Amino acid sequence: MSLREDPAGGYLLAVGAMSAHGALGRTGAVYLLRDELPSGESLQAGAYATISGDGAGFSAGGQIALGAEVHWLTVSGIGASELVVAAPGTTPLPGDTVPDGAAIYAFDSSMTGSLDVFDADRKITAPKAGFGFHIAGWDGDSDGIKNLVATQGSANGSHDRVLAFSSPWVNDLTVDDATAAWTLESSNVVDRIVDLGDVTGDGVPDLFTGAATWSGDGFARAGAAWVVPGGNLTGGSMLDAAIHLYGDEDGEGVGYDATGGDFDGDGNVDLIVGCYGLSPAALPGKIVLFLGPVPDGALDESVSDSVVHGEYPFDQFGMNLESLDVESDGVAELLVGAPGADRDMGRVYLLGSDALLQ
């Protein structure tokens, strides 16, 4: 889901449904909603525009998964934000065929009625499924326009490369046009890429990459978080990213999500990494705060500025993080998802600086 202000007033909400049924099977769909949607109305009936995955040109039988990622982003430099939608392709059921391609589509602002992927204004295509399970907009080269960043892997769930494309994005591209690629060894799953803002304090925004099931530092599924500083986007091994935080206990699950925000109000962007806890451990999950500017090198919980733990084992506290400034006073607040809390009913916590910096 992604929310933006509507130039005509109110808000626009884009909702991806990657398993939605279309005329050609479960090709996925995206629904665009205005905020006057009457409660109780279905997504399909209430949407002012629907984008169908039908006709994407990939082989039938597989699930192209249109809507796996949906973001309003300003990546073309046209001024208004575009809707960027991923169709990474996946194999949800035994016997399903792997789609023979994947794509990320951009739609310029005015959309209405029934659309499909041929209505996109530009696209980035990949010859194999597994491109675009995670996307972000990040002005890593500091030209004032966000670069599209996307993961690439395989349809069965290994997302082990992060690709950045040049800005502005104005033409059809392929994955071979990526200007930088960061790689993990195969079978490491990137769970999230996030534009953090400038956590290093050099004026250029920085990119978070997380892999909560990473076991590369000697602990089973301890997880890892990497921060790629903005600047010269050269790519390389993600293990060489300038800043990293590796879990140091089994099942710690470091790095499923992260966010940047000025949580202490000193003007510097701070870094919060979620460590949600997963099998084989029975942890409640936690978030770890590093006040900015964050230095290069290895981060460790012992040098963090705050750790906030979830309440009960299996709460998965910290699985989803979002920073926002609730009352616009310049100090960020943090929304923390704990989907395993209350017997999997889930909880969302809103933490202010008092709770974060206790």
Ligand SMILES: [Ca+2]
């Ligand atoms: Ca840029």
Ligand SMILES: [Ca+2]
């Ligand atoms: Ca920076």
Ligand SMILES: [Ca+2]
């Ligand atoms: Ca700060």
Ligand SMILES: [Ca+2]
């Ligand atoms: Ca605030």
